[in-house]
Amino acid sequence: MKDTEGYVTADGRQIGGTLMEMRNITLRFGGVVAIQDISFDIREGEVRAIIGPNGAGKSSMLNVISGFYTPSEGEVWYQGAKRPPMKPFEVARQGVARTFQNIALFEGMTVLDNVMTGRLTHMNAGIASQALWWGKARDEEMENREKVERVIDFLEIQNIRKTPVGRLPYGLKKRVELARALAAEPSLLLLDEPMAGMNVEEKEDMSRFILDVNDEFGTTICLIEHDMGVVMDLSDRVVVMDYGKKIGDGTPDEVRNNQDVIDAYLGVPH
Amino acid sequence: MAHMTMGAEGLRSVPALLTRNASQFGGSPAYREKEYGIWQSWTWAETAKEVEALALGLLNLGVNEGDFIAIIGRNRPYLYWSMVAAQSVGAIPVPLYQDAVAEEMEYVLDHCGARFAIVSDQEQVDKVIEVQDRLHQFEHMIYLDPRGLRKYDHTRLHQFSHVQDQGRAAHDEYIKELQARTAKLVYDSTCVMLYTSGTTGKPKGVVLSNRNIIETAKASSEFDHLRADDEVLAYLPMAWVGDFIFSIGQAYWTGFCVNCPESPETMMTDLREIAPSYYFAPPRVFETQLTQIMIRMEDAGAFKKKTFDYFMAHARKVGPAILDGHEVSTLDWLKYKLGEVMVYGPLKNALGFSNVRVGYTAGEAIGPEIFDFYRSLGINLKQLYGQTEASVFITQQPDGEVRSDTVGVPSPGVEIRIAENGEVFYRSPGVFVEYYKNAESTADTKDAEGWVATGDAGFIEEATGHLRIIDRAKDVGAMADGAMFAPKYVENKLKFYPNILEAVVFGAGRDRCCAFINIDLTAVGNWAERNNIAYASYQELAGHKQVLDTIQAHIEEVNASVAQDEMLSGCQVHRFLVLHKELDADDGELTRTRKVRRKIIGEKFEDLVTALYDGSTSVYTETEVTYEDGRKGKIKATLEIRDAKVVPATPQRMAAE
Numbered sequence: 001m002k003d004t005e006g007y008v009t010a011d012g013r014q015i016g017g018t019l020m021e022m023r024n025i026t027l028r029f030g031g032v033v034a035i036q037d038i039s040f041d042i043r044e045g046e047v048r049a050i051i052g053p054n055g056a057g058k059s060s061m062l063n064v065i066s067g068f069y070t071p072s073e074g075e076v077w078y079q080g081a082k083r084p085p086m087k088p089f090e091v092a093r094q095g096v097a098r099t100f101q102n103i104a105l106f107e108g109m110t111v112l113d114n115v116m117t118g119r120l121t122h123m124n125a126g127i128a129s130q131a132l133w134w135g136k137a138r139d140e141e142m143e144n145r146e147k148v149e150r151v152i153d154f155l156e157i158q159n160i161r162k163t164p165v166g167r168l169p170y171g172l173k174k175r176v177e178l179a180r181a182l183a184a185e186p187s188l189l190l191l192d193e194p195m196a197g198m199n200v201e202e203k204e205d206m207s208r209f210i211l212d213v214n215d216e217f218g219t220t221i222c223l224i225e226h227d228m229g230v231v232m233d234l235s236d237r238v239v240v241m242d243y244g245k246k247i248g249d250g251t252p253d254e255v256r257n258n259q260d261v262i263d264a265y266l267g268v269p270h
Numbered sequence: 271m272a273h274m275t276m277g278a279e280g281l282r283s284v285p286a287l288l289t290r291n292a293s294q295f296g297g298s299p300a301y302r303e304k305e306y307g308i309w310q311s312w313t314w315a316e317t318a319k320e321v322e323a324l325a326l327g328l329l330n331l332g333v334n335e336g337d338f339i340a341i342i343g344r345n346r347p348y349l350y351w352s353m354v355a356a357q358s359v360g361a362i363p364v365p366l367y368q369d370a371v372a373e374e375m376e377y378v379l380d381h382c383g384a385r386f387a388i389v390s391d392q393e394q395v396d397k398v399i400e401v402q403d404r405l406h407q408f409e410h411m412i413y414l415d416p417r418g419l420r421k422y423d424h425t426r427l428h429q430f431s432h433v434q435d436q437g438r439a440a441h442d443e444y445i446k447e448l449q450a451r452t453a454k455l456v457y458d459s460t461c462v463m464l465y466t467s468g469t470t471g472k473p474k475g476v477v478l479s480n481r482n483i484i485e486t487a488k489a490s491s492e493f494d495h496l497r498a499d500d501e502v503l504a505y506l507p508m509a510w511v512g513d514f515i516f517s518i519g520q521a522y523w524t525g526f527c528v529n530c531p532e533s534p535e536t537m538m539t540d541l542r543e544i545a546p547s548y549y550f551a552p553p554r555v556f557e558t559q560l561t562q563i564m565i566r567m568e569d570a571g572a573f574k575k576k577t578f579d580y581f582m583a584h585a586r587k588v589g590p591a592i593l594d595g596h597e598v599s600t601l602d603w604l605k606y607k608l609g610e611v612m613v614y615g616p617l618k619n620a621l622g623f624s625n626v627r628v629g630y631t632a633g634e635a636i637g638p639e640i641f642d643f644y645r646s647l648g649i650n651l652k653q654l655y656g657q658t659e660a661s662v663f664i665t666q667q668p669d670g671e672v673r674s675d676t677v678g679v680p681s682p683g684v685e686i687r688i689a690e691n692g693e694v695f696y697r698s699p700g701v702f703v704e705y706y707k708n709a710e711s712t713a714d715t716k717d718a719e720g721w722v723a724t725g726d727a728g729f730i731e732e733a734t735g736h737l738r739i740i741d742r743a744k745d746v747g748a749m750a751d752g753a754m755f756a757p758k759y760v761e762n763k764l765k766f767y768p769n770i771l772e773a774v775v776f777g778a779g780r781d782r783c784c785a786f787i788n789i790d791l792t793a794v795g796n797w798a799e800r801n802n803i804a805y806a807s808y809q810e811l812a813g814h815k816q817v818l819d820t821i822q823a824h825i826e827e828v829n830a831s832v833a834q835d836e837m838l839s840g841c842q843v844h845r846f847l848v849l850h851k852e853l854d855a856d857d858g859e860l861t862r863t864r865k866v867r868r869k870i871i872g873e874k875f876e877d878l879v880t881a882l883y884d885g886s887t888s889v890y891t892e893t894e895v896t897y898e899d900g901r902k903g904k905i906k907a908t909l910e911i912r913d914a915k916v917v918p919a920t921p922q923r924m925a926a927e
Contacts, residue, residue: 012421112307149306154417159535161307212418 006043009236010251016044018077019188019220020065025074027060027244034060035071036244042188047214048222049231052241053264058224059101061241062190065222066098067091079187093121097186099177101193101224107166111157111176112148114165118183119144151182154216155209171202175209182213189213191223195230203227207234232256240264283455283480285321285358287522292318295498295525301347304532304540312347314525320434322448324355327437329444331386331410331428335360335451338382338463342366342375342398343390345504345530348414348430350517352388357461360451361386364463364475365509368394374473376401378465382475382706383407388430391415395427457481462518463706464511466658475706476511476658485699486661487519489682493666494628500526500547501625505537511658512632516550519661541622549629553636556651559621560640581609582646589646594670614647623649630654630666637766638674645672653677655739659715659722660684661700665737676736686737692727692754693743727756729837740838745868747778753840755783757868760832760841767824768793769817772853772860774871775843776879784882785846786875787821788853809907812848818912821848825914833917842916845882847889849875850907856896878909887911 006015020042027035035057042048050058063069064076067088076083078094086094097118105114122144125137133141152158155175160168165176174194181189194210195203207230213219225231231238232252240248240255242264248255255261281287291300296315303310312320333339339356341363343349353363364382366375368390375397379387385407387398395413399422402408413419414430437444461480465473490496504517517528526548531540567578588602598606618624629644629651636653644651654666655677665686667678680686684698697720704712716722727746728739740746741758749755757775760783764773771790777783789812798805798814805811829842853859859871872879874893881889890908897903 146306149308153306156533158307158532159539208418215420216417 006045009046013045013215013236015046015236018042019044019079021077022061022064023075023077025061025064025071025076027057027064027069028072033244035064035241037074038239038241038244038246039074040239040246040249042220042222044220045214045218046220046236047210047234048220049235049238050222050224050241051226051228051231051238055243056241057244058241059192062098062192062222062224065188066096066190089121092184095185095187096190097181097184097188098190099174099181099192099194101196103170103173103177105165105173105176105180108164110162110164111168111179112152112161114176115148115151115179115183116144118151118180119148121184122147147185148183151179154212155179155182171198171205174198174202174206178206178209178213182217182219185217186219189219189221191221191225193224193226195225195227203230210234281484282457283357283452283459284354284461284483284518284522285452285455287484288314288318288321288354291522291525298498298525299527300521300525301350301528301530302544303347303530304536304543309529309543311527317347317351321351321355321358323434323437324351324430325358325437325448326440326444327433327435328355328359328361328386329447330436330440331433333359333361333386335454337361337386338364338384340364340366340375340379340382340384340387340398341389341508342387342394343368343414343508344534345506345508345513345517346390346414347528347530349388349390349508350504350528352412353462353518356388357455358448358452360454360459362460362463364465365514366465367507367509370397372397372400376404378473378475379405379408381472382463385409386412388412389414392418395419395422455480457484458703460703462514464509464514464658474708474711477703477706478511478661478700479703482661482700482702483515483519484523485683486663487515487523489699490515490663490666491520491524493668493682494548496520496524496526496548496628498525500524500627501544502526502528502548502550503537503541503544503546504528504530505534505541506550506552511662512550512656515662516548538622542620543622545619545622545625547625547627549623549626551629551631552633553631553640554634556631556636556640556644560643563617563621578613581613584609585614585646586642589648590642590672593645593648593650594672610648618647618649623647626650628652632656632677635762636674639766641674654681655737657724659702660696660698661702663700664694664696664698664724667736671734671736673736676731676734676738678737679735680737686730687721688729689723691743692729692740692746694724694726694728694737694739695721696724697721749777749783749840750779750781751840754837755841756838757783757841759838760785760828760843761866763828763831764824764843769797769820770824772866774853774866774868775841776872776882777841780883782844783841784879785825785843786871786878787825787846787848789817789821789848791852808852809850809905812850813907813910818848818910821846822912822914829914829916839917843914844916845911845913847878847882847909847911849878850891850909851893851895851905854895857894881909881911 006017008014018041023039025035025038050061052058064071067086070085123140125140129135129137152161157175157179165173195206210221214221235252237250238252238255239246240261247260247264248258281290291314297313299311300314300317301312339361341349341352356363364384366378386409389395389398398411410426412428412430412433416429458479458481461478461483463475463477465475502516504513506513521528529544531537567575584605588598588606591598592606626649629649631651632654652667652672656662656664663681664684665678666681684696687695689695701720701722725743726739727741727743728737730737741756745758747755755777760775761773764770769790770787772788774786775783791808794811794817798811811817825843825846832842833839859867861867877891878889888908888910893905895903895905
């Protein structure tokens, strides 16, 4: 699987070479094996989904990618280099941004301020300059604000720009989370159940935004999702996990017809 | 036609006005749009450059003189430029309603034979692509926002900025051609074609010439003393003639700035930030704003609420008089000034009306209370009466002569005639050229001398010379004794009460009028909640005795007000009932735009109409209803019929005011 050629998707998009590769990842918590010897890759420009029944280890996998967990065994390769054990913020600096299954926003702050926090990794003015809002801090803030406004425009949340997040409905909070992640201009965007708890209309909106992000910014997206309809429509390739093992990997069609996957989801008589 | 003015100082087209503005007001803002959280602005000089680049780009794409270019999208500077660019190359802009479904667009695009379309975003592109195979003449589409469109086939699809870039690149090749075409535009060239929404039948393309637009813009700008430093917020549909007159006609004539909101949802915030000096809104917008203020004041603290009530009462008393420049006592004046600091000023600021010098409402009747509320705050809100065929203006209210029940005096240059049957006719420099490809309709509407039928019935008040519109002409009938029957006139009066959602008045060919009433479930439900009245359904609430008492009181007040009008005093409601179901478009009782279908309702509830007229005090009825999922059901009810007090039809006009 070392080709850098990429492939062309059904709808004609060119997918690039390998962006991230998980090699024989195992993750243990004491005696519990959350992830067992899993390998897969994420290519530049693709929408990659990780699916599986409850407790399959999907979120753990995402946490390994984002650097929150360090795998017990195995290697993470990112942008052609092996990644040493890292803190999440270091991973974020490398261009990996994420959203959370349970919304993790600053409820008392406005949407704008929340999205601005996504630019944190791009700010490096000194504390004095920031306190006085003079010189470098000011230039930086203006530049970052412009980037943030583009994201706000893109996700169509202009009308809630100055609204405290705590006052927003769930579906919009999810969108604000996505905005914050996007503001970081990530090369890899991790979405942990972006549609969980949404109604049909909100799901449709979110799906469209995910596709648009991928299309417009060329952002590589790795997402975990329960809604099979959504996953099959959105993603280019799917990894299926069950009890910490990988039981399928391929295009949505391949996965859909994979007997192990069907068994995992529907259950098999013992 | 009647007025052959000197082509307004030789400025005989919108592109010519743009050239004048670019040299005369070159450095002052022509357009603003909020984007990326900031108001981006373009001066007149910059606008001229942008329009030129686009016009060159259009030539590069092969636009011919006389081509129609459809323009679809929300109010954005780029789309306004598109209209002027189209005119510059001798093409005719056809703005369409952006919320139209694909089939409606297909009809219009096919009818005018548009070869080009300039649209806002993916949504509109998709709609046009859906129908373009059936439009044999359609060629190129230009879009503004590239989002989601990257993967589309771009052989006949172009991004707006690219078209402009190509135009700039081909400047030397095409500039001569562009100048020649712009120079060819004369006063009678077509300026724009607007499709009327068409309540009956297919939409009709109203052709308006440069003469229509420029003469109208000139007259109306002078009427209200509009200035180059005025600000407007462009948020009403671009396909509507009013927006074309305000945002293109008057803006180019006087050189004021057109501001475009960031998105439809942010309209209210943007309104506050811009604080327009010239503002237009349909009655519905003013109504919603007033309701919001009142609800928020209910929740305010006791001190604030008291202050608000106290000063608002004072404003109602003297506000309109002060606005009209009448004398009031010094004490009242001082108190009003204090109120301005305490209440009116902050309130106007919150609404975005701090700077409004001229505000207009039109389209429907506005409730007198709503109207007076805004005027008492010192907002110069006025009414006008117009239609697409007149390039908007037929009548409008001059400063100092504003009332909620008239639509004003004839606009400058407009002649008005009332026909035998009460229908209003007008003739003006703004009268449209023709309905495109529809000579028959043109002849039906406009006679050889240029008089146009409005389809509305009304009369001119002798004392003031103001026009009063009563009803649609075809709805106006006669009662058994020959008195005029104008149901909508009475219904509108009834609907001004928040408790009444709909009213249907019967009486054509009968000896007296009777009415069906629909209560407003929100308003009445709110009242019931506060008074501990339990109810399980609309039907139950509608039949509640206290509700009926309230409605009866409303009707009697309306009767008293109707009685003061000599001509219409026969239209007082003698008997009424409150319907057991809400009138619904799904049941065919209302149109999709929520207009009452009188005839269908009369037929459907024939038993109830009979009961209203035969004197019975209650009636049992069964009605078929359609649920939202399409299933049908039946509602059974026994309805109480009540008599309402009527006022003897003695003329009391003097006592009225």
